[in-house]
Amino acid sequence: MSDRVIGIDLGGTAIKLGCFLEDGTCLESISVDTPQPANPKPVVKAIAQGVKQLNLDLSCKAIGLGMPGPTDKARRIARKSINLPGWDDVPVADWLEKQTGLATVLENDANCAAIGEAWLGAGQEFENFILLTLGTGVGGGIFLNGKLFTGRDGAAGELGLITLNPDGHPCRSGNRGSLEQHASIGAIYRLTGKQPAEMGQLAEAGDIEAIQFWQSYGKVLGAGLASLVYVLTPEAIIIGGGISASSRFFLPSTLEEIERRVVEPSRVDLKLLPAKLGNKAGMLGAAKLVWDEIEKRAIANPREEP
Numbered sequence: 395m396s397d398r399v400i401g402i403d404l405g406g407t408a409i410k411l412g413c414f415l416e417d418g419t420c421l422e423s424i425s426v427d428t429p430q431p432a433n434p435k436p437v438v439k440a441i442a443q444g445v446k447q448l449n450l451d452l453s454c455k456a457i458g459l460g461m462p463g464p465t466d467k468a469r470r471i472a473r474k475s476i477n478l479p480g481w482d483d484v485p486v487a488d489w490l491e492k493q494t495g496l497a498t499v500l501e502n503d504a505n506c507a508a509i510g511e512a513w514l515g516a517g518q519e520f521e522n523f524i525l526l527t528l529g530t531g532v533g534g535g536i537f538l539n540g541k542l543f544t545g546r547d548g549a550a551g552e553l554g555l556i557t558l559n560p561d562g563h564p565c566r567s568g569n570r571g572s573l574e575q576h577a578s579i580g581a582i583y584r585l586t587g588k589q590p591a592e593m594g595q596l597a598e599a600g601d602i603e604a605i606q607f608w609q610s611y612g613k614v615l616g617a618g619l620a621s622l623v624y625v626l627t628p629e630a631i632i633i634g635g636g637i638s639a640s641s642r643f644f645l646p647s648t649l650e651e652i653e654r655r656v657v658e659p660s661r662v663d664l665k666l667l668p669a670k671l672g673n674k675a676g677m678l679g680a681a682k683l684v685w686d687e688i689e690k691r692a693i694a695n696p697r698e699e700p
């Protein structure tokens with residue numbers, strides 16, 4: 395039997411888990427509800443139960459877990475999650491290893507999505523790109539020279555927390571007017587009283603107000619991305635997350651705004667495109683992360699707690 399690993403994407407409402415071969419083939423995937431409130435211990439217990447369900451034949455070698463927030467450089471500790479309660483320096487890898495008997499590696503969830511898109515998705519042809527995930531929060535992943543950039547202590551790439559309006563809506567990060575507060579699901583609901591999917595359906599049906607909303611949304615997103623383009627001069631910006639389902643209604647105005655705000659030498663041949671892997675990007679990237687770690691070093695599985 396071929397070796398397998400488990401890739402996991404932890405979200406605020408659902409935990410997605412998949413069993414993957416080394417070539418990225420997903421043999422089986424499940425989704426379990428995220429316990430509410432999403433405190434660390436019940437969430438980790440739910441993850442462990444999902445892992446055991448996928449690993450009944452004990453064929454899986456290790457776990458990769460995408461977390462909604464930065465991890466430490468060693469990829470063992472969840473440092474902070476502004477959209478989940480109580481997630482401050484939580485030793486998630488230790489807990490999961492004790493409950494499952496499988497070595498565990500953590501990474502920011504948007505970074506995992508970026509790894510997945512770089513491997514088998516929209517980022518394959520680019521050495522330098524930004525991935526932005528638009529959902530409950532706004533996450534980011536950065537690839538520079540073909541490698542994931544996480545900074546000196548593992549926490550770089552929190553692109554949704556950059557300031558767009560210094561006097562804007564309060565952000566759970568302590569900032570005000572962050573990009574997340576203009577581009578997340580909550581921001582869309584605050585502005586329209588509707589969920590992004592409903593606004594997308596209205597736009598599909600030709601509703602003029604919905605179409606105008608998405609054009610305005612794209613313009614604001616472009617203003618936020620302009621700063622990132624100046625700093626990183628990427629070849630491409632890839633847009634993922636649930637809100638990207640409506641990307642055809644807002645990406646044209648996003649690109650127009652970037653082109654208006656960014657001088658041409660900083661955006662030579664810049665591509666702006668939707669992600670390809672959908673809801674599997676985070677799981678796939680988490681699995682790829684584990685395969686890379688296995689290749690670099692032998693991951694010894696700890697003993698499971700009785």
